[in-house]
Amino acid sequence: MKIVLAGASGFIGRPLITRFLCAGHALVILSRQDARTERGGRILWVKWDARSAGEWTRYLEDAEAVINLAGEPLTVWPWTLKQKQRLLESRVAATRALVNAMGSLPKRPRVFVNASAIGYYGSGGETVLDENSLAGKPYLATLCQAWEASASAARSLHIRVVCARLGLVLGGGGGVLQRLVPIFRYYLGGPLGSGKQWLSWIQLADAVAALEWLLTQEQIDGPVNLTSPEPVRMQEFCRALGNLLHRPSWLRVPGWLLRLVLGDMAQLFEGGQRVNPVVLHKHGFSFAFPTLSAALSVSIKNLEGNASQSSGMKRER
Numbered sequence: 001m002k003i004v005l006a007g008a009s010g011f012i013g014r015p016l017i018t019r020f021l022c023a024g025h026a027l028v029i030l031s032r033q034d035a036r037t038e039r040g041g042r043i044l045w046v047k048w049d050a051r052s053a054g055e056w057t058r059y060l061e062d063a064e065a066v067i068n069l070a071g072e073p074l075t076v077w078p079w080t081l082k083q084k085q086r087l088l089e090s091r092v093a094a095t096r097a098l099v100n101a102m103g104s105l106p107k108r109p110r111v112f113v114n115a116s117a118i119g120y121y122g123s124g125g126e127t128v129l130d131e132n133s134l135a136g137k138p139y140l141a142t143l144c145q146a147w148e149a150s151a152s153a154a155r156s157l158h159i160r161v162v163c164a165r166l167g168l169v170l171g172g173g174g175g176v177l178q179r180l181v182p183i184f185r186y187y188l189g190g191p192l193g194s195g196k197q198w199l200s201w202i203q204l205a206d207a208v209a210a211l212e213w214l215l216t217q218e219q220i221d222g223p224v225n226l227t228s229p230e231p232v233r234m235q236e237f238c239r240a241l242g243n244l245l246h247r248p249s250w251l252r253v254p255g256w257l258l259r260l261v262l263g264d265m266a267q268l269f270e271g272g273q274r275v276n277p278v279v280l281h282k283h284g285f286s287f288a289f290p291t292l293s294a295a296l297s298v299s300i301k302n303l304e305g306n307a308s309q310s311s312g313m314k315r316e317r
Contacts, residue, residue: 001215004060006030006050006094007069007115011174012166015208016067017043023212028059030070050094057101060109065215066102067113068151070094079139079265088143095150103157113214114151116163118200118227120144123271126198130278131165131223140267148223160221162214167227167275170295171204172302180241181303189242190251193258195235197272200227203289203299210285217283225277232292234272240292244300 003020007013008029020027021042030048037044048056050070060066072090076083095114102108121129122136135145148163155161169175183189202210210226232240235249242249258266277285289295 001025001064002028002062003215004028004030004063004066004109005069006048006067006098007071010069010073011171012115012169012204012207012211013069014173015171015204016069016211019208019212028063030056048097050090051097053097053100053104057104060101061105062107063109065111065113066098066109067211067215068095068098069115071115071147074140074268077262077265079263084139084264088146091143091147092150095147096153099150099154099157102154102159108157108159110218111160111162111215112151112154113162113164113211114148116144116148116151116165116223118165118167118225118273118275119267119271120148120165120223121273121275123267124198124273124275126274128274128276129225130276131225138267138271139264140271155221160218162220163223164211164214165223165225165227165275166207167200167202167225167231167273169204169207170201170299171207172299172304172306173204175204177296177299177303181245181300184242184245184247184249187247188251189238189245189247190249190253191235191238192253193234193255193266193270195233195238195252197234197270198231198274199234199237200225200231200273200275201237201292201295202227203287203295205298206287206289206295209288210280213285220279220283224279225275226280227275227277228287228292228295229277229281229290230292231274237292240296244293244296 003025027043029045031045035047046056046059072087119140122138122141238249255270
């Protein structure tokens with residue numbers, strides 16, 4: 001395939017590029033960096049502003065698929081009103097620009113896969129959530145709703161639209177483990193909030209494999225939960241991480257303190273979702289890391305390997 005990828009420089013985008021190249025695809029990567037080619041022309045980097053139409057639009061011609069991962073990181077603190085607006089606009093504007101660009105093409109892509117998040121559901125408590133569950137009301141839920149609505153406009157162009165609702169992604173190239181592992185190593189790890197809230201997660205390799213798999217599943221249209229079939233409670237997650245690192249998991253951060261320090265950003269850690277990936281199961285997707293222990297183990301090994309490699313490169317310099 002010829003695949004257009006926006007937001008490729010992030011935690012998920014980098015391994016996605018590697019997987020696509022191994023599968024023999026040609027890539028057009030929309031980036032804020034200057035235009036260039038790599039891998040004998042198989043990767044073409046095209047500059048865009050993630051906001052408006054421009055010269056980059058013509059590079060979408062003859063693409064069979066478009067994947068959008070673009071958006072300001074949610075982990076930038078604090079969530080002021082200005083930052084909340086930036087988080088929303090960065091997602092909606094980039095998505096709208098891609099939809100408008102696809103609409104201007106004489107031959108349009110067959111599929112548009114747009115990132116979203118299980119934050120769409122809000123705090124679900126003990127309820128098991130699937131793709132048909134109603135949207136929540138907190139800020140993250142409204143952000144995801146607006147994001148998905150802007151992507152869904154591509155259906156009027158007769159393009160199949162998939163909104164990939166990602167859970168907590170575990171991997172060695174960044175993400176939440178890059179922040180949590182050092183804390184646990186210094187004996188400061190423990191549950192955030194009550195510890196009883198549900199965490200729905202997915203290993204990075206499974207997230208990347210699912211995104212590629214969705215490109216060819218013509219029967220799938222609409223929201224898809226990208227989460228493991230085995231969600232866990234926060235306290236169980238922290239206990240498993242501590243055991244793998246041979247560290248205790250005892251220092252709980254109470255919910256009131258999270259809210260005091262982080263404000264609305266506490267939604268990332270305090271509200272839980274018990275999510276079931278019904279669509280992936282129904283259509284036969286196979287998880288390489290369905291259990292938390294296996295997912296954490298390989299993620300920590302990759303994280304340590306990346307740290308070792310980075311340290312070696314610094315010594316060489």
